[in-house]
Amino acid sequence: MSKGRSAEAQKSEVLQGTLDLMVLKVLDALGPQHGYGIARRIEQVSEQVLQLNEGTVYTSLLRLQQRRWIASDWGTSENNRKAKYYSITKSGRKQLARETENWERIAGVIARLLKLEGQE
C-alpha cells in the first residue's frame, strides 16, 4: 500500500470501511456481478481518483457475505468461463440504505466543518 502512495501520490487511498459501501452500491445498481466486474465499475466511477488494490474487493466480498448482506452463486462469465457472481440480499439493501444515510450525514458534517474553518 505504501508503495502505491509513493508511486501515485495524486490518488487517494480508499477509506477504511467505505469499500464495503461501494461494493454494496455497485451490486445494488448493476445486479449480480463477479469480482472483476465490481472492480471495473468502481474504477470507472472513480475516474482514476481512487487508488484501489483490486484484491481487496474480494476481502470486502467475503466480509459482506459473512454478514449475509450479499449472496454468491456460480455462473458463466462473458468469455464463457465459470465465475462466482455476487448479488445483494434483502438485508444488504437495508444495510445499504442505512450506510448511505449515515455517509451523507457524516459527509455533510465534514463539509460544513471544512467550510467553517475556511471562513475564519
Place this chain on the structure above:
Amino acid sequence: MTHNLRALAARLRGLFGDRRADQDLDNEIEAHLRLLTERYVRQGMTEAEAARTARRQFGNVTLLKEAHREIRGIRFIDTLFQDLQYAVRMLRKNPGFTLIATLTLGLGIGANTAIFSVVNALMLRPLPFPDPERLVWVEVNSGTNTGGKVEGGLFFNWQEQSRTLEGIAALNSSKTEIYQDRGRAYTRRFIGGGDLDLVEVGAITANFFTVLGVQPFPPGRNFIAAEDRRGSDRVAILSYELWQRHYNGDTEIVGKTIKLDAVKTKSFGDFIVVGVAPANFHYFYPYDVWVPMGLDPQRERAIDAGERTRLPVVARLKPGVTLEQARVELDTILQRYEMTRPGEKPRVDLRTRLVSLQEYYFGDTWRPLLVLLGAVGLILLIACANVANLLLARTLTRRKELAVRSALGAGRLRLTRQMLTECLLLAIAGGASGLLLASWLTRLLVRTSAVTLGEMSRMAAITIDWRVLGFTMLISLVTGLFFGLLPALRFSRPDLSVSLKEGGSGGGFQGRGTRNALMVSEVALAVMLLVGAGLLIRSFVKLTSVDPGYRAENVLTARLYQWDGEIDYHEQTLQRLAALPGVEAAGATSHLPLTGYNLRDYVFAEGHEPQQMESQPIASITAVNPDYFHAMGISLRAGRLLNDGDNQGSPLVAVLSETLARRLFPNENPIGKRIKDDAARQPLWPTVIGIVNDVRHRGLDHDVDLTVYYSYRQWPRRMYLVLRSAVAPSSLIPAVRKAALDVDPARPVFDVMTMSERLSNSIAARRFYMSLLTGFAALALLLAGVGVYGVISYVVTQRTHEVGVRMALGAQSADVARLFIKQGMAVVLLGLGLGLLGAFALTRVMRGLLFDVGATDPLTFASVALLLSLIALLACYLPARRATRIDPLLALRHE
C-alpha cells in the same frame, strides 16, 4: 440472530481448514488477473507487461489469501494454539511457581467444590419424586409459631373440600388403632422370615405413597382406602432395607404375612405385605414398616379437643396452583372448621402454613452451610490474591521479554490474550487438583454428615455430579480470569524504552501499590475466617465445659422392650442386671437425657395459687427407680432420695430438681410440702421428700430442665436402663443383651449406647462445623502467610542492590531487617484492621451457631489479631533475614 449463527458456522468451517473456500478464492483471483491481463493486451501491451500491470493493480495475492483465512477463522485457532504452546512452555520453565500456584488454587477450588457438593445435594437437587416442586408440607400454627400439627377433623375437611390440592396425606398420628402412644416413631417387635426383630413402624393414610408419587414394588401396590379403616384387613408395606434383611429381596414377598406387636393387646397381630418401598426411602423418618392409620373422619370431627389426633401432613398441589393460592384456600377451610366445631369457641389465632417439601427438609441446614460457603469463598479469594501476587511478581521479571515481544509487533490484545491463556491453563490445572481434593473431602463429609446434617443427608447422596463439575469448571475459569486479568492488563502495555533500558532487574517500586492491595485483602480475608473459627472454637470449649448435671462416664444405657405398668418384669430385669459383674448400680428412668423423649407440663405448689399461667414453671416429669440417682451421678441436696419403700401402697412422693424447688417454694423449705402436675399425677398431691441437683435434659446448649422425679413403682412407665459400671461400659453390652433375653427371650434390649456416646453425639454437629471452619481458617492463615512471605521475598530480591549500597555505607544488618519488617508489617496491620472490621460486620450471620459467646467476642478478636500478627511477623522476618546476609560487594554487582 440467524445470520450471527451463520457467520459463526462459516467461521467454524474456517477453523477446520476449508480447502474448498481456498480453492474458490484461487479460481477467482486467477480469473480476475486473466481478465485484467486480457484488457491490457487489448489496450496494446505485450503479454508479459500486461500480466505485470494486472498483478500490480490487483495487489499482494499472498496477503489477500492470508486475510481471507483470518476472516474465515483459521488465524484465530492458530493463535490459540500458539498461545497454549507458549503458555505450557512458560509454566514448565518455572516448575516452582507452577506447583505453588496450582496447589494454592487446588486448595481453594477443592474446598469450594466439596462444600458446593453438599449444597447441591441438599438444596439444589430436586427430591426424588415426580414433580417434586408441587409437594408441600402443611402446618397449622398459632401466631408466629411453626411446626404445628393438623387436627384429624380438619385434615379430612381439607381432603374433601380442597380444589387446589391433587392429594393430601398424613402420617404417624399420635393415636392410631395399633400404636397408641405419644411421640413420633415406635419401636415394635416384628416377626418376619422367621426372625424376631425390632422395627420402627410408621402409620400413614392410605394415599400417602400415592401423593408422593411412590409406587411400591415388586409388583406391589399402595394401600387402598378400604384398608384405612378400623376392622379392615391388616396390611403393611416394608422398607427396602427390612425386605433385604429378612427376605433377602424375595420377589414373592407380596401376600406373605408378617407379625407386628400391638400396644393395646400386648400381643402380635398378622399383617399382609402388599409391597416394598424404594431403597433409601427415609423421608419423614427411617421407618421399617408402614401400616394404614385407620382414622375415622366422623369420630375425629366429633371428639373433644384433648382427644383429637394431631397429624403431620403432606400434600400435592394441582398443576399451576401456587403455594399462596393453596394456602388461602386451606386457610378458608380452616376458619370454617373452627366456626362450625360443636361446643367450642373458635380459635382465631390459627394460621395455615405451607412450605415446599424441599425447604421443609433442608431449610434449616441453610444457615450453617451459608457460613461454610462463605468460608470457602473467602479461601478462594485468598488463593486468587496469592496467585495474582505471584503472577505480578513474575510478570515484573518478564517485562523485558514482554517489551521485546511488543517491539517485535505483538499488539496489546495479543499480549493480554497470551497472559490470560497462561492464567486459564493454571486455573484449569488448579481446578483438576481441586476436584481430586474435593472427591476426598466429600467422602469425609459424607461420613460425618449423618450425625451433622441430620437423617436427611443420608438419602440426599452427597456426590460429585454434573452440576458440581460444572460449578468447579465455572469457578476455575472465573478464578483464572480474576487473578489473571489484573497483571495482564497492567503489563500488556509495557513502556518499551524504560523496560529495555532497565535490563533484567525489573525496576524498584513498579506494581507496589497493586501488590500491597492484594496483600491487604489477603490478610483481611484470613482475619475474617480466623475470627469465625475462633468464635466457634470458643463456643465449643464453653459448651464442653458445661456441667450436664450428671456424670456420663462409665454409664451404659439401653431401652427395655416393655409396656406401661409392667413393674414385675422390670424389677426382675433390674435385679438381674445389678447382679452382673462390673455393674455398680442399675438405674432406670422413663425419660433419659439426650434421647429427645421428654414429658413436660405445668407443676403447681400446694398453697401457692397460680397468679398467671405464663410464670408457672413447666417441668420434665420423670419416673425413676431408687438407684437411678446413683447410677446417673445426680446428687442429693436436701431431704432424702427415693427408696424401695416408695411403692404402690405408700404415700405418693416426689423429688424435685433444685431450680424447680426454688421456683415453686421461694424462701421456704420444700421438704414435706405437696405439689401437683398437669400430666402424671393429677389430681393427686405427692409430697416432696428430697431435692437433687439440676440436669440439662435436652443438651448442653439448653438451659437446665426443671424436673420432677416420681418413683416408678408409684407411676409405672416404660423405662430406659442406666447402668453405672466399674469397668469400661461398652464391655458390658453382650452381658446386658444376654441378661435381658434370659428374663424374656422375646424381649431384646435396644438403643444400646454409652452415655458418653450420647453426650458426644449431641454436640457432634457443633464439633463438625467447628473442625471444618477451623480447618478452613488454618488453610487461610497458611495461604496468607505464604502470600506475605512471597511478597516480602520478592521485595527483598528487588532491592538487593539498594541493600548493598546501604550496607556498604555502614547500615547494620538489624537496620536492614527492620526496614523490610516495618514495610511488610505496615501492610499487614492495615489488612488486619480491615479484617477485624469485616469480621465485626459478618460474624452476626453466625449468631445461631455460637454458644455463650458474643458474635463480637473481644477475646476472640484479640487472639486472632495476635496470632495473625505473629505469623505475619514470621513471614516478614524470614526473607528480611536473608536480606541481612547479603554481601555488599556481590549486591553492588547484582544486575
